[in-house]
Amino acid sequence: MSDAIENLYSEERKFPPPEKFALEANAQVGIHERAAAAPLEFWSEEAKKLHWRTPWKKLLNDSDAPFYKWFEGGRLNVTESCLDRHVVSNPNRIAFHWEGEPGDTSSLTYKELLEEVCRCAGALRQMGVGKGDTVAIYMGMVPEITVAMLACARIGAAHSVVFGGFSAESLRDRLDDASCKAVITQDGSWRRGKVVPLKENVDAALIDQQTVQSVLVLQRCENNVEWNNSRDHWWHEIVPSQSDFLEAEEMDAEDILFILYTSGSTGKPKGIVHTCGGYLTGVSSTFKSVFDIKDSDLYWCTADCGWVTGHSYIVYGPLANGATSLIYEGTPDFPNQGRWWDLISKYAVTILYTAPTAIRTFMKWGEQIPTSRDLSSLRLLGSVGEPINPEAWMWYHEFIGGNRCPIVDTWWQTETGSIMISPLPGITTTKPGSAAIPYPGIDVAVVDEEGQEVPPGHGGLLVIKSPWPSMLRGIHGDPDRYRDVYWSRFDGLYFPGDGCKLDDESYLWLLGRVDDVMLVSGHNISTTEVESALVDHSSVAEAAVVGRKDSTTGQAIAAFVVLKGTIEGCDSLIQELRLHVAAKIGPIAKPASIVFTPDLPKTRSGKIMRRLLRDISEKRKLGDVTTLANSDIVEAIRDGSVKSSED
Numbered sequence: 292m293s294d295a296i297e298n299l300y301s302e303e304r305k306f307p308p309p310e311k312f313a314l315e316a317n318a319q320v321g322i323h324e325r326a327a328a329a330p331l332e333f334w335s336e337e338a339k340k341l342h343w344r345t346p347w348k349k350l351l352n353d354s355d356a357p358f359y360k361w362f363e364g365g366r367l368n369v370t371e372s373c374l375d376r377h378v379v380s381n382p383n384r385i386a387f388h389w390e391g392e393p394g395d396t397s398s399l400t401y402k403e404l405l406e407e408v409c410r411c412a413g414a415l416r417q418m419g420v421g422k423g424d425t426v427a428i429y430m431g432m433v434p435e436i437t438v439a440m441l442a443c444a445r446i447g448a449a450h451s452v453v454f455g456g457f458s459a460e461s462l463r464d465r466l467d468d469a470s471c472k473a474v475i476t477q478d479g480s481w482r483r484g485k486v487v488p489l490k491e492n493v494d495a496a497l498i499d500q501q502t503v504q505s506v507l508v509l510q511r512c513e514n515n516v517e518w519n520n521s522r523d524h525w526w527h528e529i530v531p532s533q534s535d536f537l538e539a540e541e542m543d544a545e546d547i548l549f550i551l552y553t554s555g556s557t558g559k560p561k562g563i564v565h566t567c568g569g570y571l572t573g574v575s576s577t578f579k580s581v582f583d584i585k586d587s588d589l590y591w592c593t594a595d596c597g598w599v600t601g602h603s604y605i606v607y608g609p610l611a612n613g614a615t616s617l618i619y620e621g622t623p624d625f626p627n628q629g630r631w632w633d634l635i636s637k638y639a640v641t642i643l644y645t646a647p648t649a650i651r652t653f654m655k656w657g658e659q660i661p662t663s664r665d666l667s668s669l670r671l672l673g674s675v676g677e678p679i680n681p682e683a684w685m686w687y688h689e690f691i692g693g694n695r696c697p698i699v700d701t702w703w704q705t706e707t708g709s710i711m712i713s714p715l716p717g718i719t720t721t722k723p724g725s726a727a728i729p730y731p732g733i734d735v736a737v738v739d740e741e742g743q744e745v746p747p748g749h750g751g752l753l754v755i756k757s758p759w760p761s762m763l764r765g766i767h768g769d770p771d772r773y774r775d776v777y778w779s780r781f782d783g784l785y786f787p788g789d790g791c792k793l794d795d796e797s798y799l800w801l802l803g804r805v806d807d808v809m810l811v812s813g814h815n816i817s818t819t820e821v822e823s824a825l826v827d828h829s830s831v832a833e834a835a836v837v838g839r840k841d842s843t844t845g846q847a848i849a850a851f852v853v854l855k856g857t858i859e860g861c862d863s864l865i866q867e868l869r870l871h872v873a874a875k876i877g878p879i880a881k882p883a884s885i886v887f888t889p890d891l892p893k894t895r896s897g898k899i900m901r902r903l904l905r906d907i908s909e910k911r912k913l914g915d916v917t918t919l920a921n922s923d924i925v926e927a928i929r930d931g932s933v934k935s936s937e938d
């Protein structure tokens with residue numbers, strides 16, 4: 292029998308932590324071993340770093356698996372850990388520096404943030420929202436989106452943040468699914484100098500909608516909006532007049548903190564449910580150890596609060612640790628392709644957390660853009676969202692990190708709540724393209740189709756063997772789907788749906804979605820390894836491969852390639868790329884066809900949507916495209932209006 296997934300790519304480069312970094316790091320050698328010896332003890336210690344009103348009685352209740360409960364009997368309100376305690380110890384510390392896309396700026400201290408959260412919470416209560424209700428937040432990246440999330444948490448309402456780039460229809464689906472009682476939005480939000488009409492989308496989503504009773508509207512772009520007096524409230528009319536202190540609602544550890552829909556790269560988004568105590572424990576612990584946060588740091592996570600990365604590593608993780616962060620409203624190319632690097636030098640950002648899709652875009656634009664800016668303040672880099680191809684890792688390391696910053700490649704999901712696999716920057720020697728090792732207290736394995744652990748040097752399916760505090764508590768309204776999607780493949784193991792391999796030092800290499808694995812002449816080949824081999828070529832910025840049906844080989848590899856800068860695709864380059872892949876990882880992985888395209892179909896969170904490329908390759912009707920960011924590129928690839936070749 293062949294491996295569940297082959298191990299084809301080998302990578303020899305290694306980067307030990309810089310000595311000074313290692314000496315001063317928050318997480319020191321021994322933490323993994325200690326946690327492995329007594330994981331529940333480890334999580335208990337981590338949870339005690341939060342503010343609890345009443346300590347828990349039972350750390351983990353596994354009597355109704357997979358419906359696990361953590362910190363049972365514990366009482367808290369997450370905003371007291373994120374705000375109140377810092378206001379006591381250091382009220383004037385900055386929580387967020389914010390830069391608007393047009394260049395306007397503001398800063399909020401912890402004291403100011405708490406006051407604004409309390410005022411917003413008061414306004415929500417006045418609108419009839421309370422504990423147990425769900426509030427949709429449909430905003431851009433303004434400081435008020437964090438205020439809105441925390442205000443919900445303050446009064447015990449669950450938030451459901453819907454990415455501001457989604458259409459009225461996607462918003463409507465999510466409002467209905469979670470039976471939201473209120474919506475918090477803006478008149479509009481800035482994107483590349485244009486106004487995204489958020490309020491107009493909300494109005495459209497609410498036509499004949501049954502559950503939403505009120506809408507809170509922040510004025511941002513001053514665009515004209517329709518107004519429904521019995522439903523709509525301006526933020527500036529009802530928030531500022533509220534009291535600047537509102538007693539936090541006491542919550543059970545297992546009460547819902549939020550619902551968040553997955554990005555939808557594999558199909559219909561799932562409403563993932565997270566609770567107060569376990570989630571905050573996971574994000575607070577990982578933020579401190581993985582990002583090595585210090586009082587002197589200026590941390591910037593470029594994600595949007597519409598995704599889990601924004602929840603865990605813009606809002607809850609950083610605030611639980613009293614960090615100072617930057618939030619930027621706009622896109623990386625407005626008003627020019629140097630905007631991010633200008634922000635890093637302006638704010639002296641020390642820690643940058645971004646996604647491979649962004650890194651590959653910057654590779655396409657050329658390194659002269661970042662290298663002409665002063666990035667010397669940076670000391671640590673992070674990556675999340677997709678496997679990072681080794682060449683993209685090296686580019687990030689050299690041109691952004693100046694060969695001096697450790698890179699933490701963090702693997703996790705909306706479902707896991709917090710980082711599950713990552714180097715710890717002062718401890719772990721990194722290898723480009725590998726997320727390295729599990730976080731302390733996290734128990735993972737790579738298994739074959741039968742659920743048997745594979746030995747080092749082999750590929751298979753990633754599983755998590757034991758429950759962890761920040762795990763999802765279910766899919767909203769669908770316990771059967773929860774059991775079915777995550778717990779039915781292997782008895783007692785959580786199955787995230789990702790392929791993974793173990794190298795001979797037992798480092799973990801994520802291989803993309805199991806659903807995307809290609810079966811070529813009896814070999815299971817991961818998309819990630821072929822894509823990384825393509826990106827390894829000096830002309831290639833980004834690549835996606837899919838298996839399309841083939842009468843002789845079962846599946847044939849169809850590649851879609853984005854070239855760097857002004858490089859033009861031609862037949863000789865196609866041959867060169869095929870040979871490059873063959874030489875790098877073996878002839879079996881040679882793409883049968885290569886299409887050059889200016890862009891790849893991606894979710895709004897920037898993940899490549901291979902299932903659409905598969906539909907195109909097999910000339911099928913396109914599946915669900917509602918979560919797609921750039922639908923025109925799909926049309927262009929399908930119509931053959933981009934350069935293509937068949938073998």
Ligand code: ATP
Nearest residue numbers: 553554555556557676677678701702703704705801
């Ligand atoms: P859906 O489940 O609706 O298809 P999604 O899985 O894209 O959406 P997220 O929860 O945001 O939504 O993404 C989690 C997935 O992203 C992981 O399962 C994994 O495939 C990928 N991922 C995230 N970080 C990494 C990483 N560092 N390395 C490799 N893959 C990663």
Ligand code: MG
Nearest residue numbers: 553557704788
């Ligand atoms: Mg997923």
